Amino acid sequence: MKEATIVGAGLVGSLWAVYLTKAGYNVTIFEARDDIRKADISAGKSINLALSNRGWKALETVGAAEEVRKIAIPMYGRMMHDLEGNLTFQPYGKENEAIYSTSRGDLNAILMTAAENTGKAKILYNHQCIDINLQTNELTFLNKKTGEQVHHKTDVIFGCDGAFSAVRYVGLQRTDRFNFSQNFIADGYREILLPANEDGTHKLDKNALHIWPRGRFMLIALPNEDGSYTCTLFMPHEGGENAFDKVNTREEVDAFFKSTFPDFYALMPQIADEWDNHPLSSLAIMRSYPWHHHKTVLMGDAAHATVPFYGQGMNAGFEDCTVLWELMQKHNENWEAVFEEYSATRKPDGDALQDLSLYNYLVMRDYVADPMFLLRKKIEAKFSTLYPNKWMPLYSQVTFSDIRYSVAHKQGEVQNQVMDEVMAIPGIEEKWDSQEVIDKILSLV
Amino acid sequence: MKEATIVGAGLVGSLWAVYLTKAGYNVTIFEARDDIRKADISAGKSINLALSNRGWKALETVGAAEEVRKIAIPMYGRMMHDLEGNLTFQPYGKENEAIYSTSRGDLNAILMTAAENTGKAKILYNHQCIDINLQTNELTFLNKKTGEQVHHKTDVIFGCDGAFSAVRYVGLQRTDRFNFSQNFIADGYREILLPANEDGTHKLDKNALHIWPRGRFMLIALPNEDGSYTCTLFMPHEGGENAFDKVNTREEVDAFFKSTFPDFYALMPQIADEWDNHPLSSLAIMRSYPWHHHKTVLMGDAAHATVPFYGQGMNAGFEDCTVLWELMQKHNENWEAVFEEYSATRKPDGDALQDLSLYNYLVMRDYVADPMFLLRKKIEAKFSTLYPNKWMPLYSQVTFSDIRYSVAHKQGEVQNQVMDEVMAIPGIEEKWDSQEVIDKILSLV
Numbered sequence: 001m002k003e004a005t006i007v008g009a010g011l012v013g014s015l016w017a018v019y020l021t022k023a024g025y026n027v028t029i030f031e032a033r034d035d036i037r038k039a040d041i042s043a044g045k046s047i048n049l050a051l052s053n054r055g056w057k058a059l060e061t062v063g064a065a066e067e068v069r070k071i072a073i074p075m076y077g078r079m080m081h082d083l084e085g086n087l088t089f090q091p092y093g094k095e096n097e098a099i100y101s102t103s104r105g106d107l108n109a110i111l112m113t114a115a116e117n118t119g120k121a122k123i124l125y126n127h128q129c130i131d132i133n134l135q136t137n138e139l140t141f142l143n144k145k146t147g148e149q150v151h152h153k154t155d156v157i158f159g160c161d162g163a164f165s166a167v168r169y170v171g172l173q174r175t176d177r178f179n180f181s182q183n184f185i186a187d188g189y190r191e192i193l194l195p196a197n198e199d200g201t202h203k204l205d206k207n208a209l210h211i212w213p214r215g216r217f218m219l220i221a222l223p224n225e226d227g228s229y230t231c232t233l234f235m236p237h238e239g240g241e242n243a244f245d246k247v248n249t250r251e252e253v254d255a256f257f258k259s260t261f262p263d264f265y266a267l268m269p270q271i272a273d274e275w276d277n278h279p280l281s282s283l284a285i286m287r288s289y290p291w292h293h294h295k296t297v298l299m300g301d302a303a304h305a306t307v308p309f310y311g312q313g314m315n316a317g318f319e320d321c322t323v324l325w326e327l328m329q330k331h332n333e334n335w336e337a338v339f340e341e342y343s344a345t346r347k348p349d350g351d352a353l354q355d356l357s358l359y360n361y362l363v364m365r366d367y368v369a370d371p372m373f374l375l376r377k378k379i380e381a382k383f384s385t386l387y388p389n390k391w392m393p394l395y396s397q398v399t400f401s402d403i404r405y406s407v408a409h410k411q412g413e414v415q416n417q418v419m420d421e422v423m424a425i426p427g428i429e430e431k432w433d434s435q436e437v438i439d440k441i442l443s444l445v
Numbered sequence: 446m447k448e449a450t451i452v453g454a455g456l457v458g459s460l461w462a463v464y465l466t467k468a469g470y471n472v473t474i475f476e477a478r479d480d481i482r483k484a485d486i487s488a489g490k491s492i493n494l495a496l497s498n499r500g501w502k503a504l505e506t507v508g509a510a511e512e513v514r515k516i517a518i519p520m521y522g523r524m525m526h527d528l529e530g531n532l533t534f535q536p537y538g539k540e541n542e543a544i545y546s547t548s549r550g551d552l553n554a555i556l557m558t559a560a561e562n563t564g565k566a567k568i569l570y571n572h573q574c575i576d577i578n579l580q581t582n583e584l585t586f587l588n589k590k591t592g593e594q595v596h597h598k599t600d601v602i603f604g605c606d607g608a609f610s611a612v613r614y615v616g617l618q619r620t621d622r623f624n625f626s627q628n629f630i631a632d633g634y635r636e637i638l639l640p641a642n643e644d645g646t647h648k649l650d651k652n653a654l655h656i657w658p659r660g661r662f663m664l665i666a667l668p669n670e671d672g673s674y675t676c677t678l679f680m681p682h683e684g685g686e687n688a689f690d691k692v693n694t695r696e697e698v699d700a701f702f703k704s705t706f707p708d709f710y711a712l713m714p715q716i717a718d719e720w721d722n723h724p725l726s727s728l729a730i731m732r733s734y735p736w737h738h739h740k741t742v743l744m745g746d747a748a749h750a751t752v753p754f755y756g757q758g759m760n761a762g763f764e765d766c767t768v769l770w771e772l773m774q775k776h777n778e779n780w781e782a783v784f785e786e787y788s789a790t791r792k793p794d795g796d797a798l799q800d801l802s803l804y805n806y807l808v809m810r811d812y813v814a815d816p817m818f819l820l821r822k823k824i825e826a827k828f829s830t831l832y833p834n835k836w837m838p839l840y841s842q843v844t845f846s847d848i849r850y851s852v853a854h855k856q857g858e859v860q861n862q863v864m865d866e867v868m869a870i871p872g873i874e875e876k877w878d879s880q881e882v883i884d885k886i887l888s889l890v
C-alpha cells in the first residue's frame with residue numbers, strides 16, 4: 001500500500017487528503033487541535049472566508065463542492081459605507097459572478113468528513129508535530145492529551161500546517177540554502193460579531209461584502225447563514241490617531257465607532273460590551289523557497305501565507321492541490337520530480353498572490369471610497385464586456401479565473417498603465433461612456 | 446549576585462562575557478561545541494578574519510586588545526592579481542592604516558581565556574541550547590556528552606549563538622510580530638590552504654589582502670602567522686560557465702585553476718589534491734527585528750549575520766558590545782530599557798552593514814579590476830587628504846572609523862553621486878591630478 005502523511009487537518013490538509021485517497025493512498029493526518037466537529041473550539045482565525053473560483057475548482061475535482069455549496073452565501077459585489085451612511089455598490093464581476101461567504105469551521109468539518117468517508121484517511125487529533133527528519137521521513141509528534149512523544153515513519157510528507165508551520169520551522173528552515181522571511185505588517189485585526197435581527201434576518205444586504213473604507217484603516221463585514229455578520233476591523237497596531245493602542249477602554253471603543261462608523265454603531269450600540277470577545281491579532285506575509293526537500297513538501301499557508309485582503313489565501317491553498325494533482329499525473333507519482341516542478345513553477349504564483357494581497361488592502365481601505373477609482377473600474381468593466389478577449393479586469397483574473405497569479409499580476413500592471421492614460425483624458429468624467437474612450441483603450445492594448 | 450547567561454562562546458559571546466564581569470555579573474556561557482583550546486576541532490567557518498577599527502575599539506575597552514595584537518598581521522591594502530599575473534596594489538587607507546588578518550581559533554581562545562581569567566565567568570561546553578522560555582528566562586540545553594537535558598533559569602539572556610541562532614529560531618521567531626528573513630545568496634565558498642615556503646616564509650606579499658578578481662567570481666587570500674595563506678574561492682553554486690557544480694573532478698579543478706588563476710596555480714600545483722579538504726559552504730544574510738524580547742537579546746551574527754565581503758561581520762558583533770555597554774551605563778542596567786534602545790537604534794546599522802557587505806562583493810570581485818574604478822578611488826583619496834573634514838572615503842568610514850554603518854552607507858551614496866560627475870569630466874584620466882578636479886568636487890560637496 002502507498003502511504004502518505006499530512007501534517008495539519010486545516011482547510012488545505014483535509015482537502016488534499018481526499019485527493020490522495022483518490023490516487024490510492026492510505027493517508028494519516030496529524031492535527032494539533034482537537035476535532036472541531038466535537039469540541040467547542042473555533043477553527044482559528046476568521047470565522048468566515050470568501051471562497052471563489054480557484055477554490056471551487058479544486059473542490060469540484062474531488063466532488064466536494066456540492067456539500068460546500070449548501071453553506072455558501074454569494075456576495076455579488078462590495079457595498080461601501082461612507083461616514084454619512086451613504087451606500088455605494090460596486091459589482092465584483094459580471095452578472096452572477098460572486099464570491100462566497102463560507103463558515104471556516106463548517107467548511108473544515110465538511111472536508112474532514114469527506115476525507116474520512118473515503119475510508120482511506122484517518123485523522124489523529126491532539127498530535128502536534130515537533131520534529132521532522134527530512135532525510136528519513138520520520139516525524140515526531142507530541143500527543144497533547146497524554147504528553148507522550150509519538151514517532152511516525154512514512155513515504156511522503158505534506159506540510160499543511162499553516163502559517164506557523166512546524167514542518168517548515170523545524171524542517172525546511174534548517175536545511176542549507178532555504179530562503180525564508182516572515183514579515184508582519186503594521187496593521188492588526190479584531191473580529192466583531194454583528195448579531196442577526198430578532199427574526200433571524202440579516203441587518204445589512206446579505207449578498208454583498210460590506211466595507212467601511214476609512215483611508216488608513218477599514219471595517220468589513222461578511223454574512224453568516226444565521227443572519228449574523230462577521231465583521232473585521234483592520235487598523236495599525238500603534239502610531240497615528242486611529243490605531244488599536246488608542247482604542248482600549250469602553251469609552252474609547254464607543255467614541256471610536258460613533259465617530260468613524262456611525263451607521264454601523266447604530267446597528268450595534270453594544271459594541272463596547274463585545275469588543276473583547278475576540279483577540280487582537282497580527283497579520284504576516286511568509287515567503288519561503290524551495291517548498292520541498294526530498295519527499296517533504298509545503299502546501300497552503302505553510303508555503304505562502306499572506307495577508308487576507310484579496311480573500312485568496314485559502315483559494316490559493318486549494319489551487320496548490322489542483323497544481324500538485326496535475327503534476328502527479330505528469331510525473332507518474334515520482335514525488336521528487338513532482339515536488340521539484342511544483343516548487344519551481346508555483347513559487348512565482350505564491351509571490352504574486354502576496355504582492356496582490358498587499359495591494360488590495362489599499363484598494364479596500366482607501367481607493368474604493370474614491371469616485372475616480374470607481375469610474376476607472378466602470379470603464380474597465382465596460383471595455384471588458386465589449387472586448388472580452390482583450391481585457392479581463394485584474395480582480396476577475398484573480399477571483400473568477402484560474403489564470404496564474406503571476407500572469408494576472410503582470411497583466412494587471414500593464415492594464416494600470418493603460419488606465420492611467422485613459423483617466424488623464426480631459427473631461428473623462430463626462431465622456432467616460434463615449435466611443436473616444438473605447439478607441440483610446442483599443443489604441444493602447 | 447547579578448546573574449547573566451550567554452548562549453554561544455564564539456567571538457562575540459566570549460568578548461561580551463568579559464564586559465559583563467566588569468559590570469559585576471556572574472556569567473554562565475553555554476557553548477554547543479567542545480572547548481576548541483583542548484579538542485582538535487576548528488572554530489568553524491573561515492580560518493582567519495580581518496579585524497579592523499570597530500573590533501579593536503571593543504577589545505580595548507576591556508583590555509583584551511594587547512593579547513590579540515600579538516597574533517594580528519597588518520594588511521595595508523589589496524593586491525590584485527590579473528590573468529597574466531600582473532599585480533596592482535591599492536592601499537586601504539592612509540599610511541599605517543591597515544586591517545589585521547587574525548586566526549579565528551586563536552582569537553576565540555584568547556577571548557575565552559580572558560573571560561575565564563576574570564574568575565566570574567564559566568563556560569559549559571557541549572551544551573546546545575534547544576529551547577528557551579522568553580517569559581520566565583528558562584533555557585533548556587542538550588548535554589551532547591551525556592544526552593541529558595539541562596534546565597537553567599537566569600536573569601538576563603544574551604543570544605550570541607551565531608547565524609543559525611537557537612535563541613532566535615526557537616525563541617524570538619515564535620513571538621508575535623517578529624520579523625525575520627534568511628536569504629542565501631547564489632554564491633558559495635570553499636577554502637584552500639596555500640602552504641608556506643619550506644623555510645616558513647610567505648609565498649605572497651604578507652602585508653596585503655590578495656584578490657584575484659574575475660568579474661562574477663573571485664579568489665582571495667589572507668596571511669597566517671605560520672607563513673601559509675587561507676584562500677577562499679567565492680563563486681556561484683550553479684549556473685553559468687564558472688560555478689561550483691562545474692568543478693568537481695581532479696581534472697576540472699586542475700583546468701579551472703590553470704586557466705583562471707595561473708599565477709596562483711604556479712604556487713600551488715597540488716590544488717586538485719587539496720580541493721576537498723574544506724567543504725563547499727553557503728552564504729546568507731539574516732535580518733531580524735526586534736532584536737530583543739523582555740530580558741533576552743540577540744548580538745552578533747544571531748542578530749545580523751551577513752555575507753563576508755566587507756570583512757565586518759565580527760567587527761560589527763564586537764561593536765554591539767560597545768553599544769550595549771554604553772546603554773548599560775545610560776539606563777543603569779535596566780535591561781528592558783537597554784534592549785529597547787539597542788534594538789531600535791542599532792537595527793539600521795545592521796541593515797546598512799548587510800547592504801554594504803553585498804555591495805562590496807561587486808567591488809572585490811569586479812570593480813577593483815577596472816582601472817577607472819581604481820582612478821576614482823585615487824581621486825577620492827587625494828581629495829580626502831586635502832580636505833579631511835569634507836570627505837572620508839566610504840571604505841575608511843566603514844573600516845577605520847566608528848561612524849555608524851547607517852550613516853556611512855548614506856554618505857557613501859552621496860559620495861557616489863559626486864564621483865559619478867567627476868568621472869564624467871572629459872579627459873579625466875589625464876587631468877585627475879589637476880586643480881580643476883578638486884574645484885569640481887568642492888563645488889559639489
Ligand SMILES: Cc1cc2nc3c(=O)[nH]c(=O)nc-3n(C[C@H](O)[C@H](O)[C@H](O)COP(=O)(O)OP(=O)(O)OC[C@H]3O[C@@H](n4cnc5c(N)ncnc54)[C@H](O)[C@@H]3O)c2cc1C
Binds near residue numbers: 162310
Ligand atoms: C483574518 C483572515 C481572513 C481570511 N480570509 C480569507 C478569505 O476570505 N478567503 C481566503 O481564501 N482566505 C482567507 N484567509 C486565509 C486563509 O485563512 C488561509 O489561507 C487558510 O486557512 C490556509 O489553510 P491551511 O490549511 O494552509 O492552513 P490553516 O487553515 O491554518 O490550517 C493549518 C492546520 O494545521 C494545524 N497545525 C498547525 N501546527 C501544527 C503542528 N505543529 N502539528 C500538527 N498540526 C498543526 C492547525 O491546527 C490547523 O488545523 C484569511 C485569513 C485571515 C487571517
Ligand SMILES: Cc1cc2nc3c(=O)[nH]c(=O)nc-3n(C[C@H](O)[C@H](O)[C@H](O)COP(=O)(O)OP(=O)(O)OC[C@H]3O[C@@H](n4cnc5c(N)ncnc54)[C@H](O)[C@@H]3O)c2cc1C
Binds near residue numbers: 477573606612756
Ligand atoms: C567565510 C567567512 C569569512 C568571514 N570573514 C570575516 C572577516 O574578515 N571579518 C569579520 O569581521 N567578520 C568575518 N566574518 C564574519 C564572522 O565570522 C562572524 O560575524 C562572527 O563569527 C560572528 O560572531 P558570533 O560570535 O556572533 O557568531 P559565531 O562566531 O558563529 O559564534 C557562535 C557560537 O555559538 C555556538 N552555538 C551555536 N548554536 C548554539 C546553540 N544552539 N547552543 C549553544 N551554542 C551554540 C557556536 O558553536 C559558536 O561557538 C566571516 C564569515 C565567513 C562565513
